Amino acid sequence: MADNAASILILDDDPDVACAAQLLLRRLHGKVATLNDPAGLAAVLAAGVPDVVLLDLNFTPGRIDGAQGLALLDQLRAQARPPAVIALTAYADVPLAVEALKRGASDFITKPWDNARLVAAVANALARRAGAAPSSANTALMGESAPMRDVKAMVAGVGPTEANVMILGENGVGKELVARAIHAASRRAGATFLAIDMGALPESTFESELFGHRRGAFTDAKADRAGRFQAARGGSLFLDEIGNMALAGQAKLLTVLERREVTPLGADRAEAIDVRIVSATNLDETRLFDPAVFRPDLLFRLNTIVIRVPPLRERRDDIPALLGHYLALYERQYGRPARMLADGALDRLHRFDWPGNVRALRHACERAVILGSELQYGFADFGLADSHRTGAAVFAAPAPKPAALELFQLGVLERDTIAAALEQAKGNISHAAKMLGVSRAALYRKLGKHGI
Numbered sequence: 001m002a003d004n005a006a007s008i009l010i011l012d013d014d015p016d017v018a019c020a021a022q023l024l025l026r027r028l029h030g031k032v033a034t035l036n037d038p039a040g041l042a043a044v045l046a047a048g049v050p051d052v053v054l055l056d057l058n059f060t061p062g063r064i065d066g067a068q069g070l071a072l073l074d075q076l077r078a079q080a081r082p083p084a085v086i087a088l089t090a091y092a093d094v095p096l097a098v099e100a101l102k103r104g105a106s107d108f109i110t111k112p113w114d115n116a117r118l119v120a121a122v123a124n125a126l127a128r129r130a131g132a133a134p135s136s137a138n139t140a141l142m143g144e145s146a147p148m149r150d151v152k153a154m155v156a157g158v159g160p161t162e163a164n165v166m167i168l169g170e171n172g173v174g175k176e177l178v179a180r181a182i183h184a185a186s187r188r189a190g191a192t193f194l195a196i197d198m199g200a201l202p203e204s205t206f207e208s209e210l211f212g213h214r215r216g217a218f219t220d221a222k223a224d225r226a227g228r229f230q231a232a233r234g235g236s237l238f239l240d241e242i243g244n245m246a247l248a249g250q251a252k253l254l255t256v257l258e259r260r261e262v263t264p265l266g267a268d269r270a271e272a273i274d275v276r277i278v279s280a281t282n283l284d285e286t287r288l289f290d291p292a293v294f295r296p297d298l299l300f301r302l303n304t305i306v307i308r309v310p311p312l313r314e315r316r317d318d319i320p321a322l323l324g325h326y327l328a329l330y331e332r333q334y335g336r337p338a339r340m341l342a343d344g345a346l347d348r349l350h351r352f353d354w355p356g357n358v359r360a361l362r363h364a365c366e367r368a369v370i371l372g373s374e375l376q377y378g379f380a381d382f383g384l385a386d387s388h389r390t391g392a393a394v395f396a397a398p399a400p401k402p403a404a405l406e407l408f409q410l411g412v413l414e415r416d417t418i419a420a421a422l423e424q425a426k427g428n429i430s431h432a433a434k435m436l437g438v439s440r441a442a443l444y445r446k447l448g449k450h451g452i
């Protein structure tokens with residue numbers, strides 16, 4: 001899954017470690033840089049904030065409290081568009097890794113790492129960053145339309161309970177934001193919220209990722225490693241894209257949820273788990289209730305409470321406030337003057353179908369702020385495909401016939417190929433990304449680029 005547009009920085013004082021990670025990741029990603037001295041970080045960030053940073057938490061030899069690494073993490077998280085940070089620790093030190101997660105790291109890896117795990121962690125971090133660009137961690141759940149008021153009432157009602165919640169909705173409607181709001185309204189709010197893209201977990205490392213492993217459990221298991229269930233102890237585990245899990249993985253997850261305990265690979269004793277499970281999927285309900293796709297017994301465990309987040313086209317009243325919020329946010333971020341919407345633009349944006357939902361609206365606002373050159377924003381500044389304007393079938397609109405000159409332009413071919421893949425995948429981003437042979441993160445970037 002090459003993602004040539006992604007930039008990755010490896011920040012580790014051991015040049016051999018940094019070089020090994022660079023060699024591994026360079027096969028899959030375009031720009032992979034290393035930095036051995038944290039004093040150079042400010043200059044690197046000034047030149048451009050990377051998408052993902054692999055950050056060693058223990059710089060000073062002999063010190064294992066991670067203080068310097070955590071300070072660097074704070075520096076990275078303070079960027080206007082912070083990178084996803086994967087904490088590296090040599091000491092299998094779970095409390096330190098958990099502290100890093102609390103401070104905003106998206107994942108952690110213990111050294112020496114397992115190559116498949118490192119590759120998966122980077123792919124997951126890229127997908128999450130593209131999906132939540134920028135981090136949805138600090139974004140409030142906006143919207144005062146009647147359907148959104150219902151969603152918020154459900155969040156307030158179920159938040160303080162321990163009930164497992166399943167969130168349903170199309171890509172980009174705000175499922176992760178709802179999951180974070182549930183966590184924030186729970187008694188676990190002070191503990192970790194850990195999100196996992198279940199569709200991106202490779203089958204070969206599924207158990208060790210989720211449940212951890214003991215040193216020697218398999219060839220590459222050079223040290224004990226805590227899984228995500230242990231790392232989120234006391235907090236909430238957000239199982240995203242649950243509908244994309246293979247049936248084998250579903251069976252393993254079911255056993256854990258039934259017994260409320262996990263057995264790390266190679267361990268002879270099970271460990272009790274203490275996590276609140278919130279899950280999400282964009283599968284439509286007929287597919288979700290198809291036993292060939294999703295185990296009914298697992299569904300029953302996960303969906304004690306179901307929250308449906310409606311697509312933006314079914315709550316158009318939220319559009320003006322979201323536009324106002326995201327235009328102002330990007331004007332501040334890019335140091336641009338505040339501008340109004342031109343006559344008629346709001347009406348067209350209001351009638352637009354928003355097949356990519358709030359995420360697409362957010363990207364469109366960012367584009368308008370960067371590219372809009374007039375005193376007011378016009379509809380064209382938002383780079384939205386006309387076929388999606390009012391009530392047009394989401395991905396089924398026939399592509400306009402390209403002019404002869406356009407026919408061989410790579411950008412046009414790419415746009416049409418992506419549109420065709422989305423149509424075939426019925427709008428499922430993960431499936432379309434798989435068909436196109438790119439990561440979800442790369443596909444999201446391309447959707448933004450082509451205004452799809």
Ligand SMILES: Nc1ncnc2c1ncn2[C@@H]1O[C@H](COP(=O)(O)OP(=O)(O)OP(=O)(O)O)[C@@H](O)[C@H]1O
Nearest residue numbers: 132136139141142171172173174175176177358359
């Ligand atoms: N109600 C909302 N208020 C403000 N921002 C929102 C809202 N809903 C979504 N967003 C923004 O839209 C983007 C997508 O949201 P989110 O990642 O929660 O969607 P999702 O449904 O989980 O997407 P996917 O199915 O692709 O994983 C984020 O940047 C988020 O901050």
